[in-house]
Amino acid sequence: MSDEVSIDGKQYISSRRAAEITGYAQDYVGQLARRGHIDAKRVGGLWYISMDSLQQYKEQADAYKPIQPQRGNQQEDPDSLISFDGRDHISAAKASKITGYHQDYVGQLARSGAILSRQVGNRWYVERAGILAHKEEKDRLLAAVQVESVGLPRQSQGSPASAPTAPQATAELYKYTRDERDLLPTLNKRQNLAVEASQGQEPYSYSRTPVPIRVMRTPAISTMHHARHRQQREKKSAIPGKTMFYGTFGVAVATIVIVLSLGFPGIKDAAIYAIGGAGKEGSVSNQALTASAYKAIQRLGDILEVYLTKELIYRRD
Structure with missing residues (x-):
């Protein structure tokens, strides 16, 4: 069969010939014909393609330029903010982002009842004001511990002291004391203290408990006894005159x-x-x-x- 046929006054060529001209694969040309993207006719199990339609499709494909999808402004997840009884509750994931706590720790606070919370399905929602108040309280405790660890005096909240002047503050912060103690401790004093301490205590009584110990000893074999036994055996085995008799x-x-x-x-x-x-x-x-x-x-x-x-x-x- 020839590669060109005329149908209804139009010229059609085989899919193999069209693939050679356009550079497409023959299977791809057949796929375009089956989907109706190009003008094609099926004759005797073979596809015949209109060359004008295939060229037009190729020009459109070459002119097409893919555009990268732009990421729009994402709105906040509406499920992360819910109102219960007029109070705003946020999800545990949102609370962990705001406070810096781990999500598991937020869920632990919600389960223990340390803050006001609600469970919807398998998700926990905590009160926004409650979690922020909890964070502020923990931050104050951490600051107080740090102040005490460095040795700074902690002022009471009920009666705030007046701000000291510059010389007073310097005198309070820098106070020098004289230390004339020995760099190495004396051993005599320690020994005396140990003796005094031992004299003040009651004497300790020692008790002895006998522990039976069985000693296994191997019997010593006497050489003289062995030689004597050997001589007696030789005498008994060899009696003169008896064997001859x-x-x-x-x-x-x-x-x-x-x-x-x-x-x-x-x-x-x-x-x-x-x-x-x-x-x-x-x-x-x-x-x-x-x-x-x-x-x-x-x-x-x-x-x-x-x-x-x-x-x-x-x-x-």
Whole structure:
């Protein structure tokens, strides 16, 4: 589609072409067309702008100069001044500006009832004359404190004294006295005073209270006792001849058991293994081995019975 169209005898160009000529953004040109600030037609979803109308709008925009808004004379807030019962009341914010007090302090005075006040909604209104009178009273008290702090005499309000002349005023203000005291105090006088003061008082009685204290002491290990104990232990563990006796006795018992279990070898035909014919050699040897083992166990039992059991003797009456 071309960038120029003719509608009702007027020439229109596309918004893209108008933006290139005027320097505006294409979206801004479309926004002007939608709001009706310029002469425009919509054809097939595209905006076509009248160039004469767009140029006229641009000239008016360039000629417009923004003017800074001027701040006029602001009137006093009408809510800061209210009349109750014929008396003027001002808000706490306005009272703090007039007196120089903090707004919280003005609200504290209103809540405590120190000055006449009214609460409207969540705001406090105090009497104008009352807050000013309170400030004057506090200022007088502050001036009196300052006068006394510097040492000036305070005149009574009931009988005002006549104004002194210049020489009298100078004599009252400047009075010189002679001071011959020591620059450093003497210690002897202080000690004497302390002794006199102590003599005048009653004697102080001291009481003693025993406090039990348990002392934990570690037992001392004697070196001689330790060495003696070690020697006794060595004597008990190693007795000469006893260890050898146990070893010899065990070897002897084992030898006896082996010999008795295998049988006594004979020199000639008296040996138990040689008894019997040739056909019964195997059975006789087995029986001989069994008999010899039985005898060996029986003999060992007889020997151990002597050492392990006590002999019981039964007698008939």
